Amino acid sequence: MPCSVPSRGRTSGSDGRMAERFPGTIIVSAVNDPLVEAAHLYKRFDKLQAVDDVSLSIDPGETYGLLGPNGAGKTTAISMIAGLLEPDSGTVTVAGTQIKPRSTQGREAIGLVPQDLAIYPDLSAEENLMFFASLYGMSKRDARARADEVLEVIGLADRRKERTSKYSGGMKRRLNIGIGLLHSPRLLILDEPTVGVDPQSRNAILESVEALSGGGMAVLYTTHYMEEAERLCDRIGIIDSGRVVAEGTTEQLISRVGENDRVRIEVTGSVDAAIGHIRDISGVVEASTEDHAIVVMADDGSRHLPAVINHLVDGGAQVGSIEVTRPDLEAVFLHLTGKALRE
Amino acid sequence: MIAAVRTITVKDMRQRLRDKSFFLVGIVTPFVLAIIFDLVFGGLGGDELEVRAGVVDADQSEISGRLYEGVSAIDGEGGVTIVTFDGDSGTGPDGTSDGELDVRSAIDEQGLDAVIVIPEGFGADVTSGGGQAPRLRVVADPDRPIQVGIVESIADGLVTDIERSRLAAGAGQQLGTSTEPALQEADLDLHREWPGGEGLDTGSRMLAGMVVMFVFFTVSFGVTTLLSEKETGTMRRLLAAPIRRDAILAAKGIVSYVLGALATVILMVAGAVLMDADWGPWLGVSALVLAAVLTAVALMAVVAGIAKTAEGASGVQAIVAVGLAMLGGSWFPVASEGILGVLSQLTPHYWFLEGLDSLAGADSGSVVLPHVAALVAIAVVVGVPATVLLRRRLTP
Numbered sequence: 085m086p087c088s089v090p091s092r093g094r095t096s097g098s099d100g101r102m103a104e105r106f107p108g109t110i111i112v113s114a115v116n117d118p119l120v121e122a123a124h125l126y127k128r129f130d131k132l133q134a135v136d137d138v139s140l141s142i143d144p145g146e147t148y149g150l151l152g153p154n155g156a157g158k159t160t161a162i163s164m165i166a167g168l169l170e171p172d173s174g175t176v177t178v179a180g181t182q183i184k185p186r187s188t189q190g191r192e193a194i195g196l197v198p199q200d201l202a203i204y205p206d207l208s209a210e211e212n213l214m215f216f217a218s219l220y221g222m223s224k225r226d227a228r229a230r231a232d233e234v235l236e237v238i239g240l241a242d243r244r245k246e247r248t249s250k251y252s253g254g255m256k257r258r259l260n261i262g263i264g265l266l267h268s269p270r271l272l273i274l275d276e277p278t279v280g281v282d283p284q285s286r287n288a289i290l291e292s293v294e295a296l297s298g299g300g301m302a303v304l305y306t307t308h309y310m311e312e313a314e315r316l317c318d319r320i321g322i323i324d325s326g327r328v329v330a331e332g333t334t335e336q337l338i339s340r341v342g343e344n345d346r347v348r349i350e351v352t353g354s355v356d357a358a359i360g361h362i363r364d365i366s367g368v369v370e371a372s373t374e375d376h377a378i379v380v381m382a383d384d385g386s387r388h389l390p391a392v393i394n395h396l397v398d399g400g401a402q403v404g405s406i407e408v409t410r411p412d413l414e415a416v417f418l419h420l421t422g423k424a425l426r427e
Numbered sequence: 428m429i430a431a432v433r434t435i436t437v438k439d440m441r442q443r444l445r446d447k448s449f450f451l452v453g454i455v456t457p458f459v460l461a462i463i464f465d466l467v468f469g470g471l472g473g474d475e476l477e478v479r480a481g482v483v484d485a486d487q488s489e490i491s492g493r494l495y496e497g498v499s500a501i502d503g504e505g506g507v508t509i510v511t512f513d514g515d516s517g518t519g520p521d522g523t524s525d526g527e528l529d530v531r532s533a534i535d536e537q538g539l540d541a542v543i544v545i546p547e548g549f550g551a552d553v554t555s556g557g558g559q560a561p562r563l564r565v566v567a568d569p570d571r572p573i574q575v576g577i578v579e580s581i582a583d584g585l586v587t588d589i590e591r592s593r594l595a596a597g598a599g600q601q602l603g604t605s606t607e608p609a610l611q612e613a614d615l616d617l618h619r620e621w622p623g624g625e626g627l628d629t630g631s632r633m634l635a636g637m638v639v640m641f642v643f644f645t646v647s648f649g650v651t652t653l654l655s656e657k658e659t660g661t662m663r664r665l666l667a668a669p670i671r672r673d674a675i676l677a678a679k680g681i682v683s684y685v686l687g688a689l690a691t692v693i694l695m696v697a698g699a700v701l702m703d704a705d706w707g708p709w710l711g712v713s714a715l716v717l718a719a720v721l722t723a724v725a726l727m728a729v730v731a732g733i734a735k736t737a738e739g740a741s742g743v744q745a746i747v748a749v750g751l752a753m754l755g756g757s758w759f760p761v762a763s764e765g766i767l768g769v770l771s772q773l774t775p776h777y778w779f780l781e782g783l784d785s786l787a788g789a790d791s792g793s794v795v796l797p798h799v800a801a802l803v804a805i806a807v808v809v810g811v812p813a814t815v816l817l818r819r820r821l822t823p
């Protein structure tokens with residue numbers, strides 16, 4: 085499952101990052117210059133090394149996914165990239181400016197959508213937007229115009245005057261994202277923006293992220309949903325216990341566990357006779373037994389399935405349920421860390 | 428920086444004014460409480476508090492004589508009338524039922540609020556330099572609690588003074604350095620101030636006490652939003668924005684200050700209009716109010732700087748606000764001597780109320796300069812650590 089989105093107008097090159105651009109693509113910064121460069125970030129909370137040597141870079145128009153389980157250090161890492169948190173060591177550069185918590189420089193380039201809702205419940209959507217627009221130094225006129233645009237995009241134009249405490253959870257989430265977009269940042273950081281959102285709103289959110297990235301915005305997207313990462317992201321960093329354990333396109337990451345399907349068949353009775361024959365099938369890479377099951381790794385699991393079952397039945401075993409898994413990020417994660425992405 | 432401070436200030440002001448608690452806690456409650464207290468304890472906007480007290484010297488020693496003279500000398504000061512009784516004529520010795528009866532009937536006949544009795548053996552207790560502490564008795568008219576309270580606080584102050592020099596003398600004796608006992612140090616300071624004295628009338632005093640107590644609550648709303656911004660997650664956005672972090676602190680401080688000053692001014696104007704309160708020269712009153720609100724902001728900011736959550740902060744702030752108010756004399760007069768007196772003088776309430784007291788009836792607002800200076804000093808001493816603490820809270 086490749087993760088390329090055609091509208092984005094760029095493909096991943098062999099180095100996994102830089103690529104040729106198609107005509108018509110908006111080039112936001114000088115070619116070959118990443119918009120975001122985070123180098124060797126470390127952050128420790130008391131005894132816990134929350135972020136442990138994280139480096140990443142993101143090009144304009146690129147969507148970078150940080151994929152990791154709860155507590156992996158995603159929020160901590162992006163807090164340092166957004167200049168909220170002082171790293172113990174390491175540097176962050178966005179659009180050529182070094183980002184530091186004590187300095188205001190380079191902040192306009194970043195739009196942040198925090199993981200937890202970050203809106204004022206006692207103000208209306210419009211007032212929330214106008215306030216943050218003003219913090220980003222927009223004039224009243226610009227702010228009003230941009231707020232109108234954003235309210236359209238997030239579908240809250242008709243309820244703009246209502247206090248956000250009266251909004252539904254999904255509406256609040258949309259406003260949360262809208263505030264991050266307000267000042268048209270060059271880097272948009274989204275921290276698990278779809279948590280607690282119904283599938284429909286979730287799809288709408290993913291679509292708008294695709295559109296933004298297609299417009300040349302760099303996106304840093306954290307999630308623990310691998311489907312989202314696969315769909316949105318040009319490149320993915322898999323993060324666990326504060327470390328980026330692997331990085332690349334979805335294809336590159338999957339190739340690390342091999343391109344093979346995994347076929348798991350529950351059996352009763354002896355498989356000893358059958359297993360040798362199964363290994364001999366061309367295309368089958370590996371066959372092994374688990375408790376009450378046989379696991380076959382093959383280049384195309386479904387095609388070899390009849391032959392495998394025949395051998396099992398001939399060998400005197402009875403076949404129960406059958407499961408064919410294509411390799412995905414979940415498998416990559418399992419392979420790299422020995423644990424599941426979500427429990 | 429200035430634009431950011433303004434933006435956040437305007438936003439916070441809008442939130443606070445939308446929130447009814449500013450009006451309820453900042454304005455309505457103190458006003459209503461002051462009116463209730465005034466109805467209970469004195470006529471609304473009424474006359475000055477008059478205290479009629481008697482003094483009896485049942486001891487007839489040299490020391491009791493000096494004390495007796497000292498008490499008599501208060502006569503005429505700040506609405507207090509002192510009626511003297513000769514200990515030999517008519518009044519029996521302390522503790523006997525005769526004496527008690529006599530004092531009681533004297534209270535009834537002479538319309539006294541209370542009588543201070545210097546009991547027999549008082550002088551001996553003082554000179555002994557150890558053993559039993561000397562005591563004064565106050566016989567009271569139970570229908571006049573406020574007036575009795577004042578007389579009691581006079582008696583308390585006197586005993587405290589005497590006790591202090593007695594203990595000092597006792598210690599000296601033990602060390603063998605001095606055998607001259609007691610009272611030479613106790614040049615009794617009989618000047619005291621209390622509500623309804625030369626300054627504010629009871630109603631105004633009650634209102635002033637409530638005003639200065641509740642301004643702490645009012646300003647706490649402003650400061651505590653620094654913590655609630657963390658809880659609503661909006662702090663992350665403020666920190667991510669291209670603004671100086673100090674702008675956040677400055678805005679919170681300004682909002683608290685403006686709300687506090689606003690509530691105070693509204694209440695004091697309401698007091699002047701509705702309760703005929705006469706606060707004195709407005710320049711002095713303004714200076715006093717502005718300085719008092721500053722200390723309130725600083726003190727509430729310290730609490731917010733230490734607290735973990737907005738809710739925790741509010742709880743502690745309420746305790747601090749009420750505690751300081753009691754200590755500082757917002758509720759009832761506090762003895763100006765002893766440890767309590769010292770503690771009392773560390774509260775902004777004390778200086779605010781004393782300041783207003785001296786302003787009422789004063790010709791010039793400048794009489795309040797020492798009070799303003801004390802308030803500003805408290806604000807600075809507390810405000811600096813408050814700023815340091817709150818700056819550390821500026822994290823996601």
Ligand SMILES: Nc1ncnc2c1ncn2[C@@H]1O[C@H](COP(=O)(O)OP(=O)(O)OP(=O)(O)O)[C@@H](O)[C@H]1O
Pocket residue numbers: 129130132134152153154155156157158159160161199308
């Ligand atoms: N302010 C803090 N103080 C102490 N520990 C912290 C702090 N912030 C985060 N941590 C710890 O650091 C680790 C990483 O947390 P972080 O929030 O970055 O994880 P995450 O990947 O964003 O997780 P999630 O998917 O649940 O949001 C966790 O173990 C967390 O408990």
Ligand SMILES: [Mg+2]
Pocket residue numbers: 158159160199275276
């Ligand atoms: Mg997180």
